[in-house]
Amino acid sequence: MRIAFTVNGVPREVDAPPLRRLLDILRDDLGLTGTKEGCGEGECGACSVLLDGALVQSCLVPAVQLSGCRIITIESLGSQTAPDPVQQGFLDEGAVQCGFCIPGMVLATHALLARNPKPNEEAIRAGLSGNICRCTGYERIVRAVQRAAESALPSTPIAKAVAATTARPQAAQGSVVHSPTTLEEALIVLRTSATGGAADGTGDRAADGAAETLSGLTILAGGTDLMLPGAQASPATGSVLDLSRVAGLAGVCIHKDIIELGSSTTVATLADNPDVDRYLPALATAARLFGAPAIRNRATLGGNLAGASPAADLPPALLALDAIVVLASASGRRDTPLDVYFTGYRQTVRRLDELIIAVRVTLPAPDTRQAFFKAGTRRAQSIARASVAGAARVDASGTLRSVRLAAGSVAPMPILLRETMRLLEGRVLDAKLIEEADRLAAAEITPIEDVRSNVAYRRFVTGRLVARFLREYCRP
Ligand SMILES: Cc1cc2nc3c(=O)[nH]c(=O)nc-3n(C[C@H](O)[C@H](O)[C@H](O)COP(=O)(O)OP(=O)(O)OC[C@H]3O[C@@H](n4cnc5c(N)ncnc54)[C@H](O)[C@@H]3O)c2cc1C
Ligand code: FES
Ligand code: FES
Known part of the structure; x- marks a missing residue:
């Protein structure tokens, strides 16, 4: 598929399969080798870049979600002779040894300082917690960030801007990409693909939450599970239903005595949202302990529940809060209490033609x-x-x-x-x-x-x- 986006303020277009990693596009297609590959599994932070202003691990971001996005890589910051204040801070504190992890550290620092210009030590450690350095020692890195925070940062072009794209399927080297902008379109794609008994809404259950690729269709939300090596059954030839542009699936709203969390709501939003913090502090805590900032910026509530891992963090909090999962198909919606939603190891009651569209919780009594x-x-x-x-x-x-x-x-x-x-x-x-x-x-x-x-x-x-x-x- 043809994808247009900007990298460091320069418009770029590439042809890429829908699940090609942003990391490979940057390094191999665009020659921007300042972004490094360490683990390839979202764990080390060497591949960190800013995507529409948010810190992400580029090894987990699929090409299909890049249209109209703004990407900032290490190449846009200072040069060897004129480092920017963050890079200078790392140099001054001797916080640079290998050059492999530091580009990611520098970008994580920019993301942190954009949100919190005067972070204390705890906030610095939390902001950089997804970025691993095996050699320098974190004391120097913390001091480097403190030093950078004391100098005036130049304004970095990290403004949020996501262009809307068409819902029409696009051919992509043997696979088809669906990027619907409405829920109705997404559900029709799902119904059409969920053949083999599920198309009439009475069919099979989704089998394994970790690899939702039955009927050759991959439902993609934040990609933090799906983009892991080996997670997709047929990435080259299957089709992709990308939920990231479906309107109305992300966000937190309160209606009467119900708080509703859209399935595309990111874990970062759950961690920061004042209503979640006020009414559902158990969930807010689970979200804050989830992964690290770059993972939280991408991982979604729906992906966490669909993956149905016994070790997932959000389900226990939501079970304690007696949450309801809202499932939707082209034939209608149904509410399922979370305590009957999970049926076994990575098994749920969700049918192949259904999407998780939201989670609802009755507002707990104030003294809960x-x-x-x-x-x-x-x-x-x-x-x-x-x-x-x-x-x-x-x-x-x-x-x-x-x-x-x-x-x-x-x-x-x-x-x-x-x-x-x-x-x-x-x-x-x-x-x-x-x-x-x-x-x-x-x-x-x-x-x-x-x-x-x-x-x-x-x-x-x-x-x-x-x-x-x-x-x-x-x-x-
Ligand atoms: C480094 C790292 C750290 C992590 N740390 C944690 C952690 O601390 N706690 C934790 O719980 N998890 C953690 N995870 C796992 C992962 O981030 C979560 O499970 C995340 O919530 C998945 O959401 P996603 O949007 O990225 O899902 P995706 O990867 O896009 O999808 C996951 C699965 O859900 C399906 N799916 C997605 N959305 C829907 C929907 N609306 N309806 C139906 N099916 C859907 C997909 O088809 C796929 O099968 C971590 C992962 C990584 C790589
Ligand atoms: S390469 Fe390690 S997080 Fe991406
Ligand atoms: S500076 Fe790269 S591993 Fe420590």
């Missing part, structure tokens, strides 16, 4: 206590070894009401801790009850042993996180 905890291997980019989310009310007599507890990474799918919920409901909290809940939560889960953790650890941590929720959030 909420929390989300994640036990991972490190602070950023870590997949949960175990996670727990809780929501509960405590009445005037100290009695627990409407207790909901959920956990991730401890069963084939995200689950409610139903037995522990039953134990706690209607009881007054004391040390003995907290201990009982700790033991019961550890016992009722069915964790597996894998590279991230073993069964005993997962049981232990889940029990302790439940106890922590009760102790820290549910005291009268």
